[in-house]
Amino acid sequence: MTKHNEIDAFGLKNLIHQGLINLGGNQKLKIYGDLHCSTGKRMKKENRIFFYSEQEAEMLGYRPCGHCMNKKYKIWKGRQ
Secondary structure, eight states: OEEGGGSOHHHHHHHHHTTSOOEEEETTTTEEEETTOHHHHTSOGGGEEEESOHHHHHHTTOEEOTTTSHHHHHHHHHHO
């Protein structure tokens, strides 16, 4: 997990390009989703975090985004 406010734009771009960051999330709401999600792009920088994988996000207690990961969200919701 990498916090957005702890990394500069160049470093973030490199991590994404290298495949070390594949998902973004909201630290306060405990939600993760695709980097291209329009909902995720609107969140405050201080709340944004990045993950390498879905497994990492779920292991840390985050749930899938209902907007960009609708099918996975419905599965998660069904388990609750």
